[in-house]
Each structure stands twice: as C-alpha cells, then as structure tokens.
Amino acid sequence: MENLLTVDRLTKAFEIHHLGHIIPAFATLSFSVAPGEFLLLSGPNGVGKSTLLRTLYRTYRPVSGHVWYTLPRGQGRIDLARAADIDIALLRRREIGFVTQFLTARPRVSAEDVVAEPLLQAGTPLQEAREEARHWLETFGVKRDLWAAYPMTFSGGEQQKVNLARALIRPQRLVLLDEPTASLDAQARGALVARLADLKAGGVAMIGVFHHPGDVETLVDREIRLQPMEMANVA
Numbered sequence: 001m002e003n004l005l006t007v008d009r010l011t012k013a014f015e016i017h018h019l020g021h022i023i024p025a026f027a028t029l030s031f032s033v034a035p036g037e038f039l040l041l042s043g044p045n046g047v048g049k050s051t052l053l054r055t056l057y058r059t060y061r062p063v064s065g066h067v068w069y070t071l072p073r074g075q076g077r078i079d080l081a082r083a084a085d086i087d088i089a090l091l092r093r094r095e096i097g098f099v100t101q102f103l104t105a106r107p108r109v110s111a112e113d114v115v116a117e118p119l120l121q122a123g124t125p126l127q128e129a130r131e132e133a134r135h136w137l138e139t140f141g142v143k144r145d146l147w148a149a150y151p152m153t154f155s156g157g158e159q160q161k162v163n164l165a166r167a168l169i170r171p172q173r174l175v176l177l178d179e180p181t182a183s184l185d186a187q188a189r190g191a192l193v194a195r196l197a198d199l200k201a202g203g204v205a206m207i208g209v210f211h212h213p214g215d216v217e218t219l220v221d222r223e224i225r226l227q228p229m230e231m232a233n234v235a
C-alpha cells in the first residue's frame with residue numbers, strides 16, 4: 001500500500017537567540033506511515049516528541065527535510081514542511097487531526113455544540129450532528145446534565161473528555177496524538193482505545209505519544225524511539 005506520510009531526513013532545532021545557542025530537537029529523522037498504521041512515539045521527557053508532532057502538523061517549520069503527505073484521489077503529494085499556509089489550513093480542516101489533553105473551550109458554546117462543530121463544518125445537518133455529539137459525550141463518560149452546559153466551567157478531566165469527543169468525532173486520514181490520556185480515568189481511556197481501534201480498522205493512520213503506552217499496546221504497529229541530542233553552540 002502507498003504510504004500516507006513519508007518523513008525524509010527531518011531536522012528541527014530551536015535557536016535561542018538571547019543565549020546564543022541552539023537546542024537540537026531531532027536530526028535526519030526518516031520514517032513512513034501507511035493508511036491504517038499506528039506508530040508509537042517514545043523517549044524520555046524533553047527528547048522532542050511533542051516537537052516532532054507539532055512539526056508534522058506544521059505548527060513548527062523544520063530546519064531541513066521533507067514531510068511528504070499523499071493527497072486523496074490521486075492528487076499527488078505535498079510537502080507539509082513547505083506547503084503554503086492556506087493548504088495547511090485546508091488539510092487541518094479535512095484530513096489531519098491533532099489531539100492533545102487540552103480543550104480550547106470558548107465562552108457560551110455548549111459541550112454538545114463544541115463536539116458537533118467538526119461535523120457541522122463538514123456539512124452534516126444540525127440535529128444529526130448534535131445526536132452524534134451526544135453519542136460521543138456519552139461514550140467518553142461526560143454526564144448527561146453537562147451536555148448543554150459550557151465546558152469552560154468543567155473540571156480538567158471533563159474538559160479532556162469533551163476534547164476527545166470533538167477531536168475524534170469525524171474520521172480523518174491522519175491523526176497525531178500528544179498524550180491525550182494524561183489524566184483520564186480508566187473508563188475514558190478504554191473508550192478512547194476502542195475509538196482508535198475503530199479508526200485504525202477504517203484506514204486512519206495515527207502517530208502518538210501515550211502517557212500509559214500499555215493502553216494502546218494492541219494497536220501499535222511500530223515504535224519510533226527518539227534519542228537525546230547534544231546542545232550546540234551557534235558559530
């Protein structure tokens with residue numbers, strides 16, 4: 001099967017101007033992901049796992065290297081490291097998801113509408129989108145009384161559940177996960193793993209860092225272990 005993503009000699013470092021040195025994150029990293037594959041990203045704290053996911057999502061631009069992403073329907077491939085911002089924005093809306101443990105809640109939007117929004121953007125009628133949203137809120141264990149309430153006032157764990165429901169309601173082609181379960185209860189973690197298994201079976205590719213890697217053991221096809229690098233002085 002053709003790869004969905006091919007990472008080629010990707011290098012990222014942070015230049016800390018006022019200290020006159022460079023913090024290397026990773027260098028000449030190459031790997032690929034096919035549809036339906038699940039890659040576990042591992043390594044010690046501060047090794048660059050979040051930085052790698054953010055570089056793939058183009059929150060950060062790499063120093064060098066390529067991130068080839070295969071477009072659907074034979075439209076060829078695009079280098080996410082160099083693509084125009086407008087193309088990145090479209091891909092984020094339709095094809096590439098990023099799941100963290102944090103919800104960006106907005107004032108006066110109910111939990112069910114926060115979760116339904118990605119479906120509404122994709123053209124699903126309002127009632128159907130809300131029903132689907134309630135299904136996922138229930139699945140992730142958000143109490144029924146909270147569905148019409150504003151997530152801004154929720155506990156951290158409740159916000160995480162709303163966040164997962166929203167992030168995974170609409171199947172995408174590639175999902176990047178950065179410790180989405182860090183402080184979730186066992187029931188919600190179980191629901192998440194079940195959802196990821198379904199997405200994987202449906203051909204969604206995933207790259208993720210997990211606080212409890214044992215949770216996703218049965219899903220993992222390959223592991224990428226990042227190694228610590230030395231700090232370099234700017235010449």
Ligand SMILES: Nc1ncnc2c1ncn2[C@@H]1O[C@H](COP(=O)(O)OP(=O)(O)O)[C@@H](O)[C@H]1O
Nearest residue numbers: 014023025043044045046047048049050051052
């Ligand atoms: N925006 C940034 N500016 C400067 N340094 C950063 C930035 N983001 C991350 N770093 C540094 O890059 C390294 C890797 O961080 P990170 O990717 O968050 O690690 P991990 O997710 O593996 O714990 C750390 O040394 C961190 O301090």
Ligand SMILES: [Mg+2]
Nearest residue numbers: 049050051178
């Ligand atoms: Mg991290």
